[in-house]
């Protein structure tokens with residue numbers, strides 16, 4: 029279905045103020061945003077307008093009860109300048125899985141994608157050409173009834189804005205595995221991309237940083253034994269040539285789209301990939317036996333973030349030299365080449381955005 033989106037372009041572009049070689053992360057936003065309002069049971073007033081502050085009453089429900097979800101994806105340019113989306117339907121589906129868990133309305137997948145396309149058609153000049161840079165897309169939705177009381181909101185706003193971003197993690201990451209805090213429990217919201225999951229991670233993250241680590245390596249909430257994920261990344265471990273990534277069936281791990289992409293790419297290259305629970309004891313045993321070849325985080329932001337070491341119960345476990353990690357380096361290259369249109373897209377993941385106007 030084709031939706032009617034009213035477009036009101038701004039006369040006041042900020043593009044000339046941006047130095048593409050020096051983009052501060054998450055602080056610069058493109059000229060426009062897409063907005064839709066949900067009321068009386070349907071999405072209405074679909075529009076693209078200037079990026080601008082929102083007007084909310086103090087009673088706006090999301091500010092009190094955190095009924096909010098988001099997505100994060102990137103658009104890159106092909107060598108001939110065509111904006112490319114990477115697996116947008118996967119993001120739309122995950123958005124709706126999050127929406128369902130948070131008792132929010134679905135956004136039709138075709139509306140989700142059309143809104144992104146029209147927004148990028150207007151702001152394509154904000155896509156950086158600089159290597160490792162991209163235009164980050166942030167769709168989000170929140171309950172905006174002006175109401176005090178715990179129930180699902182009747183009204184919602186769905187907004188998409190974009191932000192040019194440079195490269196993400198420069199250095200390999202150091203993880204702290206702890207049983208002091210947990211991120212997600214079966215029956216909870218771990219699989220949903222909802223604000224509360226991130227809010228609850230802030231104190232543990234702050235304490236981990238103060239102790240000299242970059243991220244927490246989250247363990248399961250019951251036995252404090254099974255590895256879940258870290259920061260905003262899923263985890264991959266390569267032991268004896270076998271690739272292992274924690275299973276997500278319990279609903280305690282965010283199902284990363286990069287994770288799914290890597291599973292496909294690895295299997296297509298002949299690697300054995302095991303998707304199963306993996307315990308910290310198994311990992312430590314393998315490190316002690318010298319069998320761990322690689323351990324890395326996967327996510328849209330960093331693609332691959334090599335994990336240099338992790339700390340657990342007073343001991344620091346060193347992982348192999350990052351320079352020797354051929355599999356994850358290759359994965360990063362392959363994914364970057366596919367999503368920027370530089371190598372063949374065997375899985376049909378890349379969706380070009382036609383530009384109506386002269387580039």
Ligand SMILES: Cc1ncc(COP(=O)(O)O)c(C=O)c1O
Nearest residue numbers: 260261262282284285286327328
């Ligand atoms: C908690 C969490 N885990 C994993 C990921 C990785 O997901 P993706 O590969 O879709 O970016 C993210 C980022 O979106 C995240 O926020």
